[in-house]
Amino acid sequence: MTAQDPKAFQNYSEANPNFNASLSDRYRLDKILEFAAWTATFFGLAMLVILLITVFRDGLFRLNWSFITSYPSRNPSAAGILSPLVGSIWLLITVALVSFPLGVGAGIYLEEYASDNWLTRFVDINIANLAAVPSIIYGLLGLQLFVRWMFPITNGRSVLAGALTLSLLILPVIIIATREALRTVPDSIRQAGYALGATKWQVIRIQVFPLALPGILTGTILALSRAIGETASLITIGALTFIAFVPELSLKGLQSPFTALPIQIYNWVSRPQPEFHTNAAAAIIVLMILLLLMNTTAIVLRNKFQKARG
């Protein structure tokens, strides 16, 4: 029934004195709220579009192959993002390798194995709180734990120390995403599995986990997207801002000093020369392309596994 002319229905509703339909008022309220929702969406998108336009205007022309393959330099026109870009990618891969098994494993244990007692609930609350702790606190923790205490393994202010710090930061998010994804798997699947004489691990590995995988992947990649943009915690553990080399492509490279894209952007933006601001804009574009690639991967992977889910 469409509201072509509220007045046309007036007589119809007045036929029953128990109801006061006030149709025109309700249709008006509908329209007002729809407009309000549209406006909210518009403002959010507008902010994003303004950001994109200004960044592209300021930095797109600066973005070329030499920019990507040069090291930072005191001379703005010679400066490039090679070491920050490689540093960010190193961090990304290491963080993924560390946080995914830990986070998914913890999520599976808490959701499928742990019994519902005060200890489990205590852990639950703590994980939720940890997800909200400011990143600089994680930076301070990483400084003491990974840079100082674990010096023999991490070699101080290294890629490894940075990656471990970031892994701690996003671990609660991955755990929560894993648990949410596991909860979406209907219990009837587990019952069917057990009734066939499967052990708990068989039910989880073969039936439950594949169904939860799209949600787990989406949550993990969103968490990694956050890690890639992290600045405060990396500065705290001492990621340097002038690195004129890339870590060597081996396990030893994990122990070398590093820098990352957000730190380089911050560094350039803080300089007075406008040429450095241009460099910063170009670096922001690269960072956003990286984020776009990650989110696209998340969507592609999620769709692939969702199709398999039937």
Next chain:
Amino acid sequence: MVINSKIATSEYILRTEQLSVFYGNFKAVRDVNLDISRNKITAFIGPSGCGKSTVLRCFNRLNDLIPGARIEGRITFEDKDIAKMDSIALRRRVGMVFQKPNPFPKSIYENIAFGARVNGYRGDMDELVERSLRQAALWNEVKDKLKQSGLSLSGGQQQRLCIARALAIEPEVLLMDEPCSALDPISTLRVEELLQELKQQYTIIIVTHNMQQAARVSDKTAFFNAQATETGSKSGYLVEYSSTEVIFKNPKQEDTRDYVSGRFG
């Protein structure tokens, strides 16, 4: 097919002795004494909340999965206390089909292969899948689409797939918890016909709300009822257990007579 070469030691394959089921402190079912006859279809009937499904789920220890659930009394399977058996080993021998068809969201082939694989099946999987689907009267309808998802089948077909899946691991008992309540009448009839064929090889216990179904299908019937406790919740108990003919034509208990004649429930 493995033939159980052990001579049947008793007429009864499953027995309960003073079985009571507790959820926490709440006594959901009390003092059930039942002897389930081999190669017969036994129906559990009774109004809602009287513990029929609860007792059924004790037979394959699926109640173990519910935190806080415990039993008092004894259940024996082939004269062995099932509480002392390994529950995983028990569940291969006592299978279950659920009220709402719940095939895995995998291919029809994989649905049946899963149970066989986790139990270490050593034979030809293709042959097992075909044999199980034939036993469940589903083979002709799906033989050309074994790779399609189990969820692409109709409700009645899905339930027969679940039956095939349960049969694939060669159980001795099949527990069926209102297997037709989510199905249309035609699918229901097909499953009922299937049960008559299956009982030659398996022992079947079927919980049903449908009295006519119990009368059509079963050899023996157990009538459960519920009694309100002081706290207001209902506690279930076994009223009468006899051959189906006696229960429906000439019950000894008045409650039974009232229930089967439709006067309540």
